[in-house]
Amino acid sequence: MNKRILKNLMLTMFMLFLLPGCWDTKDINKQYLPVVMGISKGKTEKYRVVLQIPDASGRTQILDKESKSISKAIDMIRTDSEKSIELVHLRLLLIDRPVAEQGIDNIINFAVRANDISIKGLVGVIDGDFEKTMYHQISPTPEISSYDFFSQEAGWTPNQSIVRIWEAYQNQNSYSEDMAIPMLKNGDRTLFTFRGTAVMREDRMVGTLSQEETLLFNLFKGKYSGGTIEVAQNTSVLIQDAKIKHQTQWSEKGPSIQTDIVLNVVITESPEGKGNALIEKEMRERLSRQFNETAKKIQLLKSDVLGVGMIFRPQLSEDKLREWKTKWFPKLEQKINVRINVLNEIYFKENALDNENQGQMLKK
Template identity: 75%
Template sequence: MISKLLKTLLVTALMCMLLAGCWDTKDINKQYLPVVMGVGKGESEKYRIVLQIPDAAGKTQILDKEASSISKAIDLIRTDSEKSIDLVHLRLLLIDKQIASEGIENLINFSVRANDISIKGLVAIIDGNFEKTMYHQISATPEVSSYDYFSQDAGWTPNQSIVRIWEAYQSLHSYTEDMALPMLKNGERTLFSFIGTAIMQEDRMVGTLDQEETLLFNLFKGRYTGGTIEVAQNTSVLIDNAKIKHHVNWREQGPLLQTEIKLNVLITESPEGKSTSIIEKELREQLSKQFNDTAKKIRSFESDVLGIGMLFRPRLSEEQLKEWKSKWFLKLEQEIDVKVNVLNEIYFKENATDQQEQGRMLKKEAK
């Protein structure tokens, strides 16, 4: 009898242990799950935090508070909210341009240290009216989210830069690389309108690149899928493949980087009668100039967003490594040469041959 009672108690205890893991579950209907957090300057406090919370109907609820710190503003939002707020689904961190100009180290460190914020979330800068951009909504479209504008499987193109929270944190603590953040404002018929890229020096915004320069920046970094380049005289090409080879050299006067970029392109639009050789020549000359001008512009901001220091890192001593951004990068000489190969010349010839063959067959059938 005692043995049977012990067995019953043991089984009951084991069942209780299995059930104990579910004690802290939360009803999803009692939670707010923000996907976008905006950080701007408050009117009376240092920070203004705006959270965007989508619902199943495609509408967005906005929660907004000011405080002297980011965590305090979020706590104030939680205090006034009728539901609990969980930041685990936060996908996009939008920073006002004024905050970016003053420094974002505190914000990035907070995002990394917070237990409920994913470091895979994306970072961007609002260049325009912060409140208007954060409160801007378009017609209810549940299948479209703010994240899609940065997703390489959706709306992203190489004319937009892309940086995740962990990448921003890594750049802040790197001796040899700075970050470039996408810049946007509210769109008219779309959620966002992309302006270009913010060039960061350490944690502060020091300059900008337009959309064409951003395309070249992404191409240099190996992100070119879907990139379209417009050449003179109504000609456009699509980048099919890019191979980039760097040659580094350290001379007495400082570092020298020679970069060779080989592009395979497809002609998407061209005037009739314009030969492939002319298109290749125009594109090679145009891109070589644009690449070198963009690289020179970036160096003028004393910001290594291209990550050139990473190429020289194996050659640098510990002391040179620490001085890379402040001393050696400023002495860098950089040369970029572009080579272009048009792929669809054969396609045009084959297409013409096929059309001729089809014409012969139709004539035979007519007879």
């Protein structure tokens, strides 16, 4: 009996030795790790898929195939590649404008269903020459990546919109909100030049917003930090803080909303002798006019990219919710009021310096 137990134990130990912990690992030198995927119409097939693969030197390798489906195009790239293609590091999904105008439902569904693509990846629309943008390279700079142009810790500003794959999937299936996608093209001395924002109705592009108009979208989404606004010639301010308050009402005519936006700003540039009161007045009048015109433009496109439906959602029955984009949003009465508070940063610095000097004198 003891011999049998000992024999089984030895056999078990032998089997454990045959199971090393890293049996399924792959040498990173045998892998391609694309960070950008571009999708456009193919010349002969439905889709053209382009993958950008950076290397340690800062240069980018381009792999390109056409097929009837995105999955098949990627498989064809894998077939012809001397290394395996792993999409786990994909950070940016770029879609050609003609494709976006026809609908991106299949593309977003593919990205969500693919097990090796992170749904935190970003989505953009190429407004220009697709091939030139995807094949565009600048001097090797290993510390710069395409992702940095959308990172709030790097090159992003509130004049650019941001949408992730999971947000695009959620919005294209939402009854009460549409999505806005950043538009870009190849730059001259940079990887990209931003062209504004693509306004989507469900999964189709129906219009655009300029960079100035995109600021209103980001304010509604709470993404405003670091935005610089040019009030008038030689006068610019930096947004320090923003507060937004909505007052909603539903009458026989339909929904109405009044939005009050309070911006706390710091003057970064202004002519000598121009007072804070005048800057506040100019900025209030300009932004109130601009924001109301932008809201009207969005309403005419029948696309609720500002997410007003989300604000009304607690008041909507299931039937009204389903009809929000088609019936109620076109009837929406919307008014935006802007108030400006100029924070005199120089005054605060001078006060702090005076207090510090007084403290040093008291110590003496």
